[in-house]
Amino acid sequence: MTSTPASPQDAGTGASTLAERARLVVTSAPISQREFADRIGMDPTALSKALRGSRRLKDHEIAAIAQVGKVSLRYLRTGEGRPPTPRAAARGAAPRRRADTLEPEVRRAQILEATARLIARRGFHKVRVADIAHACGTSTGTVHYHFPTKDDALRAALLYYADRFHTRLDAEFRTAGSTVEKLRRLIEVQLPAGEEDVEEWSVWVQSWNEAILDPTLRPGQSGVYARWRQVVLDLVRACQREGMAADADAEALTSRFTGMVDGLAIQVLSGTGGMSTARMRELLLDAFAPHIRLR
Template sequence: MDGNRIRDAIARAARTQSSVAAEIGLAPHKLSKSLAGTRAFKPAEIAALADALGFSTEYLLTGRGDDGGHPDSPLPERRILDSAAQLIATRGFHMVRIADIAKACDVSTGTVHYYFPTRDDVLTAALQHYAERMFVRVRARLDQLRDDPTAQLHHLIDSQLPVDPVVRDEWSVWIQFWTEAILVPALRPAHNDLYERWRSLIHTVVVNAQHAGAIGDRDPGMIAARFTSLVDGAATQLLTGTPGMNVELMRALLTEVFWPPYEAAR
């Protein structure tokens, strides 16, 4: 992430660093360190900055996408989608009405229906929105770690642990989408497209790590498939309170996908 881009966003929003830090609940010295590049922003902090400043997370992370103008600009589709996705994540898809989304955004139900005519449209858009947010966030960090393949693999693991509230919300939407896709076949293409992008990203990181000698020379496609499958199962168990599953165990299981004990014993 380019700290100068966030500084510019703060200036364009006519804010001070101290006021922004206070609004997002971040100590001023931590914000300063993150802007200087000596401390990495957490996912929740990036999302909070985007909301506070009126910019998209993609723009803050990469400089691409909606730059949002400033917080007083007209409400864009992204803000409606942010509210819809968060409501689905915290209340559940079947407990969220279009009226709830409209109220959260302070717009009419007609405005929400303009962007998302049906509830299935809302769920599909929420999944795509959160998946894209995750992809942007993970890729931005991977780019920063491009010279350290081992660190990239560890980041893939850490990025999927449902510890941060933002990541937990993303997982909530994912799991709800799985359930709906079982019952509504029309939702499956969007689900499968996103999964293919995710597996492709893992595959690329694995191949680069193998070329650098950071992990063993095994089938990268199988490693990516094993990682994504284990991520899904472990995260679901953790979020549903399955006895015995915890963050430390999830991290250990995912670590063994890249560095299995039998390789270390050779």
């Protein structure tokens, strides 16, 4: 008995999740997965994780995958509509040399993420505009359009990682059962334990260094720092309203804690003094003692 070839619509029937549909789009493209990642401005490892379902795709990444993979956003998000043409059916067609032009907001988000990642991994002074353009599959002119100078790129990278940090922190706080638990969660999120944590800290420390040398960068750096410090201060004052640290100076406790976080993280990242993330955690858990006990 002969089997009937699957139709293009059937090809997408088994793709029941966003990750599965994205994987189908990528594997159907007439280019390698690495080149696909370059064209949409994603790190190849991050794309692999997303296709396995272990990393959540962001809105601009979904839009870029749909555009480069020549499917509709509706299909990618819901599974409704025309699925991608399998690669085998498209062998006769010559691969495109360039990715389709992305919508401006998608392109800007793509450039921002690539810029932040490159600065975090290579260092501000080692990243060229050409490197950013290559990572995004676009021109240096397009990069300059969105970020006219490298200082603009550094500011944007700092804000990118700050927003990502606060998003993670908000998610942790939503499931914390008490103010003390929120302080514990805050400490965990601050630790430079994983790859993404190290990238955040890398840009943060580099922004400090550049702000020391260039006063024009200080307002942006100070604004990001003030936002984080306010989170700590609000938690300390919440503890005071709950009867803890009643006679303590909330501002002083906050300054002591934030100073410890910064100093200990730099020691971990630079391999100074034998500091480890485990030791950093232990020291920070005692940072508010004896006024607020976290263990």
